[in-house]
Amino acid sequence: MARYPLLMQRALDALTELPGIGPRSAQRILFHILRERREETQTLLDSLAAVKARIRFCPICGNLTSHQTCSICRDPSRDRGLICVVEDPKDVIALEQAGKFPGVYHVLMGKIVPLDGIGHEDIRVKELLDRAAKNAPREVIIATGSDIDGETTALYLSRELKAAGVKVTRIAAGIPVGSSLDFMDPVTLMKALEGRREY
Amino acid sequence: MARYPLLMQRALDALTELPGIGPRSAQRILFHILRERREETQTLLDSLAAVKARIRFCPICGNLTSHQTCSICRDPSRDRGLICVVEDPKDVIALEQAGKFPGVYHVLMGKIVPLDGIGHEDIRVKELLDRAAKNAPREVIIATGSDIDGETTALYLSRELKAAGVKVTRIAAGIPVGSSLDFMDPVTLMKALEGRREY
Structure with a gap:
């Protein structure tokens, strides 16, 4: 065996399809799953299946919802x-x-x-x-x-x-609240100047 | 709604339990899952469930296997x-x-x-x-x-x-094959010198 068992390899392949998961992260995740309690793995799998089955995009605004329309579009x-x-x-x-x-x-x-x-x-x-x-x-x-x-x-x-x-x-572009000017890039500073308002 | 739908939040929580997955990666993964085809999600979930159910550690050596003992321990x-x-x-x-x-x-x-x-x-x-x-x-x-x-x-x-x-x-410590000496740290170089062998 110069490779992982086939089942392991399949799971690694499926995990590396996810965004931001490379071969090494996939390995770490699988080893974690192999070692954790069975119920924890089940919780993960069930919650992902529930999201896929029941979360949809609101047909009005495109926001996430588990209902026909999202809670904001439903709010009178x-x-x-x-x-x-x-x-x-x-x-x-x-x-x-x-x-x-x-x-x-x-x-x-x-x-x-x-x-x-x-x-x-x-x-x-x-x-x-x-x-x-x-x-x-x-x-x-x-x-x-x-x-x-x-x-x-x-x-x-x-x-x-x-x-x-x-x-x-x-929406306004400018310096974020709590920032000092010397940490800002020139483009942000220019936008902040352009967008100035009278007191 | 100042938060995700509950089902979404549960899946986020379960994902962030995995090693190397923070709140942002968990979000990206869930959005990916929401958008991909249903069969792809199913492949992922099935392969993870199969690993958890059928991959075990070899009782002799601790290596991974989907059999009673691993392929190396079985090899006469x-x-x-x-x-x-x-x-x-x-x-x-x-x-x-x-x-x-x-x-x-x-x-x-x-x-x-x-x-x-x-x-x-x-x-x-x-x-x-x-x-x-x-x-x-x-x-x-x-x-x-x-x-x-x-x-x-x-x-x-x-x-x-x-x-x-x-x-x-x-096993020997020393400079890896293909490396030049000036990229090596002093401790590795010292180990490589200590571990020298006669031609």
């Missing part, structure tokens, strides 16, 4: 005239934890990355435009990241939405 | 008088891939790490001493790593085995 107190566009469900969680946003969301499930061949047709842009056309929101806030691809996506969306007569805003 | 052509002691099953694979070792193995399942409170009773030392007492091997080669803990373990084993009248050897 949310302002449906204010739509915040984000890249991922985890961005929804980040914004909800900040706790001040009264509107609803639209999850793009990615961003436009021209270099990787990811265009507007690969993310949930059409759904956003359809939703805007149907619901006529008061304002759409574009909250994609402030990296190159996030900005590209924001620019594309702003054009399309404005062409459809929707008011579009972009 | 292997020299049972020559036992190579390693830390982990993956070391067995590394040595088997090198391809020249005619003997059998003994897997310690770890090493003595005094700082972490891992003593000789936490790894398969007793099994090795019992095996040596029972089979009276011609030679035991200690092939633990050449880091501090590997050396500590080797020293401990060599004393115990010699006390039991067994011939003990240690």
Whole structure:
């Protein structure tokens, strides 16, 4: 045997298909599983199976839910005239934890990355435009990241939405709260200056 | 919802129990699972369940096997008088891939790490001493790593085995094949000099 037993090798192959898991991490994970109690492995496998079977994307906003629609879209107190566009469900969680946003969301499930061949047709842009056309929101806030691809996506969306007569805003770029200026990169500082507001 | 749906959170918690998986990797893995085809997730879950259910440690040497004993211990052509002691099953694979070792193995399942409170009773030392007492091997080669803990373990084993009248050897420390001297650390160079052999 110059290799692992076949069953072991299959599990290693399946694990290395996961993002961020290389051959060494896969080995460590399998040895951990071999040594832990049977119930712990079962908990892991059951929870993954449950996610795959029962978690779906909200058909309205694309957020995660185990119901027909997500808890935010179901909430009657949310302002449906204010739509915040984000890249991922985890961005929804980040914004909800900040706790001040009264509107609803639209999850793009990615961003436009021209270099990787990811265009507007690969993310949930059409759904956003359809939703805007149907619901006529008061304002759409574009909250994609402030990296190159996030900005590209924001620019594309702003054009399309404005062409459809929707008011579009972009979240502010600037220095994060609690940072000192000498740790900031020049581009962030420039954006912070550009975005200055009167007291 | 300032958090993920409960099912999602449970799976995140279970994933972060695995070695080397933090909250962010767990998120990436779950999103990958949510997006991939159902059969791919099933393959992953089935292969992990199969490993847990059917892979065991060989009762003779501690190597991995899906049979009663491992393929090396079952092989009648292997020299049972020559036992190579390693830390982990993956070391067995590394040595088997090198391809020249005619003997059998003994897997310690770890090493003595005094700082972490891992003593000789936490790894398969007793099994090795019992095996040596029972089979009276011609030679035991200690092939633990050449880091501090590997050396500590080797020293401990060599004393115990010699006390039991067994011939003990240690794999050579030195410069790896293909390396130039100026990339080597001083300790390795010193070991390489100490371990010099006549042409």
